[in-house]
Amino acid sequence: xxAARLSLGRLALNGAATLSLGFILLPLFFVFWLxxxxxxxxxxxxxxxxxxxxxxxxxxxxxxxxFLLSLQVGxxxxxxGLVLGVPASLALMRHRIALGPAIxxxxxxxxxxxxxxxGTSLYVFQIETEIATGLxxxxxxxxxxxxxSLVVIPWVVKLVTASLAGFDRTIEEAAQNLGAGPWTTFxxxxxxxxRPGLVAGSLxxxxxxxxxxxxxxxxVGPGRTTLPIAILQYLEWKIDxxxxxxxxxxxxxxxxxxxxxxxxxxxxxxx
Amino acid sequence: MARLSIEHLRKVYGEFTAVDDCSIDIAxxxxxxxxxxxxxGKTTTLRMVAGFIQPTAGKITIGERDVTTLPPWKRxxxxxxxxxALFPHMTVAENVAFGLEMRKIAPADRAPxxxxxxxxxxxxxxxxxxxxxLSGGQQQRxxxxxxLAIEPDVLLLDEPLSNLDAKLRQEVRVxxxxxxxxxxxxxxxxxxxxxxxxxxADRLVVMEKGMVRQIGTQRELYEKPADRFxxxxxxxxxxxxxxMAEAGRFRSGGGLDISCKATASGPATLAxxxxxxxxxxxxxxxxxxxxxxxxxxxxLGALLDIDVRLTEQDRILLQVPxxxxxxxxxxxxxxxxxxxxxxxxxxxxxxxx
Numbered sequence: 001x002x003a004a005r006l007s008l009g010r011l012a013l014n015g016a017a018t019l020s021l022g023f024i025l026l027p028l029f030f031v032f033w034l035x036x037x038x039x040x041x042x043x044x045x046x047x048x049x050x051x052x053x054x055x056x057x058x059x060x061x062x063x064x065x066x067f068l069l070s071l072q073v074g075x076x077x078x079x080x081g082l083v084l085g086v087p088a089s090l091a092l093m094r095h096r097i098a099l100g101p102a103i104x105x106x107x108x109x110x111x112x113x114x115x116x117x118x119g120t121s122l123y124v125f126q127i128e129t130e131i132a133t134g135l136x137x138x139x140x141x142x143x144x145x146x147x148x149s150l151v152v153i154p155w156v157v158k159l160v161t162a163s164l165a166g167f168d169r170t171i172e173e174a175a176q177n178l179g180a181g182p183w184t185t186f187x188x189x190x191x192x193x194x195r196p197g198l199v200a201g202s203l204x205x206x207x208x209x210x211x212x213x214x215x216x217x218x219x220v221g222p223g224r225t226t227l228p229i230a231i232l233q234y235l236e237w238k239i240d241x242x243x244x245x246x247x248x249x250x251x252x253x254x255x256x257x258x259x260x261x262x263x264x265x266x267x268x269x270x271x
Numbered sequence: 272m273a274r275l276s277i278e279h280l281r282k283v284y285g286e287f288t289a290v291d292d293c294s295i296d297i298a299x300x301x302x303x304x305x306x307x308x309x310x311x312g313k314t315t316t317l318r319m320v321a322g323f324i325q326p327t328a329g330k331i332t333i334g335e336r337d338v339t340t341l342p343p344w345k346r347x348x349x350x351x352x353x354x355x356a357l358f359p360h361m362t363v364a365e366n367v368a369f370g371l372e373m374r375k376i377a378p379a380d381r382a383p384x385x386x387x388x389x390x391x392x393x394x395x396x397x398x399x400x401x402x403x404x405l406s407g408g409q410q411q412r413x414x415x416x417x418x419l420a421i422e423p424d425v426l427l428l429d430e431p432l433s434n435l436d437a438k439l440r441q442e443v444r445v446x447x448x449x450x451x452x453x454x455x456x457x458x459x460x461x462x463x464x465x466x467x468x469x470x471x472a473d474r475l476v477v478m479e480k481g482m483v484r485q486i487g488t489q490r491e492l493y494e495k496p497a498d499r500f501x502x503x504x505x506x507x508x509x510x511x512x513x514x515m516a517e518a519g520r521f522r523s524g525g526g527l528d529i530s531c532k533a534t535a536s537g538p539a540t541l542a543x544x545x546x547x548x549x550x551x552x553x554x555x556x557x558x559x560x561x562x563x564x565x566x567x568x569x570x571l572g573a574l575l576d577i578d579v580r581l582t583e584q585d586r587i588l589l590q591v592p593x594x595x596x597x598x599x600x601x602x603x604x605x606x607x608x609x610x611x612x613x614x615x616x617x618x619x620x621x622x623x624x
Contacts, residue, residue, distance in 0.1 A: 173323055174356035176343040178421060179373030188369075192360045 026253065035244035042241060048112030051243035063246050073141075073208040073226065077148035079091030081205050082198070084149070085156030092157075093164040105155070111154035115214025122147050123218040139221020147219050151212060152205030158203070196265040203261050207254055273334030273424040274299045275320070275457055280329035282315055282481075289315045293329070293479040297425075300455040302448070306327065306468040307478035308504070309397035313461045314429060316478070320459065321427055322346045333424050344373070353430040354546065355410045358404040363413050364398035370421035388420040389413075391450060408439045415447070419454070426451065428460040432467060444471055477501050479507030499618040502542040505557070509587040511541040512620065523619060525582025530558050533617035540618050545576070547614040550606050553591075557609030563587070566605045579608060 011139075030164070035263060048077050054096040057063055085107075091097060126138040137143045168218040175185040192197075220229060227250070231243055282290040297303045304315035318324045320331055322343035331339050338346050349370075358366050365394075365515040367388050371381045389395055397583035401411055418426060431447070432440045448471050451458050461469050468475055469489050471544065477484045477492065477500075483496035484504075496502035501508070513523035515536045521529045529541060546593040554560050561580035566586070575593050577600060580586050588607060600606055 064494065133359075168354065168356065170352050170354055171358055172358040173321075173343070174350070174352060174358070175369070176323075177346075177348065177350045179344045179347075179371035181342075181344050184373070190357060204339075259512060 007112050014157075020092065031244050031247050035248045036055050037241050038102065040142050040240045042239065042244075054249070056240075056242045057245040057249065060234070060242060060246075062225060062230040062233065063227065063242075065229035066149040069224060071144055074147050074206045077152045077209045078167070078202050078206045080145065080149040081152030081156045082202060085153045085201065086160055086198070088153075089157050089160040089164060093161055095188045104161070107157045108154045110150045111158075115212065118147075119148070119215035119218035122150075122215065139224065141224065144224070144226075146218065147215060148209040148212065148221040151208050151215070155205040155208060156201040159197040159201035160194055161197075163194040167193050179270050198264045199261055203257060205258075210250075210254075272387045273457060275425050275459070276332045276449035277316070277320070278330040278332075280316065280319060280331065281327045281591050282312075282319060282324060283327045287451075290319070291327075293478075293483050294480075295486065296482070297457055297459065299457055302451055302458045302460070302471060302473045304461060304468040304472035304475045305461045305478060305506070306465065306475050307463065307484075309463055310452070310480075311478040311480040313463075313476075313478050315481075317427055317459060317461045318430055319352050320347040320425070321348050332481045336587075339517055347421065347423055348425045348427050349421055349423030350427040351411075351414045351429065355434075355435055357400075357410055357413055357417075359402055361401075362398065363394065363400050363402070363405070365416045366402070366413055367420050370417065374421065375401075384420055388416040391419060392446075407434055407436075408443065408474075411435060411443065414619050415450075419450075424457070426456045426458040427459065430462055430573075432438030432458065432462075433464070440467070447471070467507075477504060479569060480505070496542070496616065499540050499542060502616060507545055507588065508542040509545060509589075511543070511587070512538075513541065513587050514538045515617065521615065523582070523583040523585050527561060527581060527585060530612050531615040531617055532613050533615075535617055535619055540620050541608060542616045542618065543587060543614060547609055548591070548610050549589055550577070550585065550589065552620045554607050558612040559615075560607055560609040561607055563608045565600045565602050565606060567598035567602060570599075579606070581608075584597055608609050 003201045033046075034042055035053055036051070037046045038050040038052075039046065088103075088107060092100055097103065123138070126143050129135070130137045135221055167190075171189055172185050176182075180188060205264045211228060212226075213232065215231060216226050220226060225233070227246075231246060275295075277293060277295045277297075280290055280293040280548040281288070282311060293312070293316055295303070305316060307313050315324060319326050322338070322341060322345075331338060333346070333348070334367055341599070344399060358369065360367065360553075361369065364385050367385045368381045371384055376384075383396070384587060386395070389398065393417050394409060394412050397405065397409065403415065411434070414535065415431075415619070428447070434445055450456075454542060454580075460468075460471065472489070474486060475492055476486045476489055477499050485492060485501045487495075492501060492505045493513070496508075502508045511521075511523045511529075513521055514534065518534045518536075519530060519532065521531050521533070521539065522539050523529060523541070531541065533539075549557060561581050563581050565577060567575040567578040570593070573593055575591050577589050577591065578586065579589065587608070
């Protein structure tokens with residue numbers, strides 16, 4: 001009786017897991033499938049298969065430019081996010097700071113803020129800054145990178161503070177006892193110990209920046225379009241599988257990045 | 272190697288005085304143990320010597336060098352942490368070489384010194400292992416090798432044996448002591464384990480509530496404890512509260528007249544070591560003899576622990592050899608106990624809080 005109930009429970013659990021996995025994987029599966037259809041208007045059943053949409057995506061200048069811009073913005077924002085996020089995490093975890101928990105929440109806020117809200121606020125802020133200083137901010141590369149840093153910081157702070165929480169500080173003392181100054185101690189002992197958090201934070205921060213659409217919509221300037229925006233603009237006129245092909249390339253790249261990262265840092269352990 | 276001198280060291284945290292006016296001189300090559308209950312300030316003192324805590328007042332000198340305000344990385348003290356604090360991402364060899372690397376010693380010159388340090392702690396051949404691949408005892412040795420490799424002026428040991436199991440602790444205790452003697456290292460060890468302290472130290476410092484209660488050899492601490500705390504902390508003592516009636520006469524709270532070798536006056540406590548007490552015929556020759564009721568007897572093989580009551584207020588623990596054939600006292604028996612005049616140590620009574 002109880003064994004039967006147990007196996008019934010297990011069955012339900014496995015069923016639920018399968019269902020949610022399917023829910024996640026099904027759209028990915030269709031995007032992959034669609035990218036290889038031969039016909040221009042996606043319809044079932046496919047008339048045949050072809051690789052021409054991949055060629056079309058690679059020859060589409062807005063896509064290529066968008067990809068390069070997203071890559072540049074993503075990398076720059078991740079670097080800035082690290083430079084600001086790591087010291088912030090150290091300060092929050094190591095010292096009793098007035099309003100520490102409030103600051104921590106503030107740093108994580110961009111993660112839960114809807115992109116539209118964030119975009120609108122930054123748009124207004126950047127216009128006001130431009131008026132106040134006379135410097136070109138809105139639509140500039142700098143303005144875009146600054147905004148993207150904002151969505152990278154929460155990931156860095158979240159994952160680096162998690163790494164620091166389990167970190168034994170006596171090994172820092174051991175290093176100092178053996179003759180290492182503060183900077184050498186940080187570089188040789190602290191940094192290697194929080195590396196999993198750093199790597200995972202950078203990866204997720206980069207992916208968030210790379211795929212960001214809503215916030216970027218408010219902040220890009222003429223001739224400066226990120227890949228998600230380029231895809232959106234393309235979709236306004238056409239729905240051929242070029243978009244699916246571009247998406248497949250993105251998914252494969254990000255998937256590869258995660259698999260490679262996971263070889264060095266077990267992502268499931270830090271996130 | 273160098274002598275170490277701590278002068279009037281003091282550390283205050285807000286209202287709390289962690290260490291108060293601590294002065295200790297440690298000779299070159301001496302093994303000194305700081306002993307005391309937890310919270311007595313022994314670890315704070317050690318950490319001030321290592322440079323991790325800045326003293327509020329006082330001076331620390333290693334050799335001829337005043338290190339009081341130097342940061343930890345300029346002190347050349349080898350510290351073995353209670354948790355070992357090995358670098359988890361470095362191999363055993365890299366751990367041991369770290370201090371040498373910090374001293375800008377060329378890689379070629381480091382290797383033989385790492386090998387030598389590992390040989391000293393009998394860990395040859397484990398160079399390429401990572402700390403997580405080692406047992407607790409092995410990790411402890413790596414920590415020791417790492418501290419020794421830098422050829423420190425002073426070796427500091429912070430409860431180094433507390434994470435080892437009992438059997439291993441015995442072995443490592445002897446090993447550390449042998450190594451320390453062989454290398455002639457000036458050493459301070461912190462522990463709360465009395466047996467560990469007594470077996471390893473040249474001299475001991477008993478601390479309580481941030482104060483140094485007594486500094487001395489094992490024999491000095493046991494036979495001439497400076498105060499009631501030391502008498503109770505090092506070995507066991509039975510205490511009788513009372514007052515000095517006149518020089519050489521102590522009157523207990525329960526009204527017993529006890530002759531002793533003290534000249535103090537006023538409220539006092541008489542401390543007696545359990546093994547200095549005699550029972551039955553052995554008590555005949557003693558200056559102090561009293562009838563007592565047996566309350567509890569513990570059979571310890573070679574010895575018997577006996578709790579007796581002399582009066583309503585006066586209870587004593589005694590320890591007597593377990594002679595074959597001798598009748599064992601039973602709870603409720605009336606016996607005679609006695610002790611020599613010089614067995615009782617008298618301490619002025621501390622004011623009750």
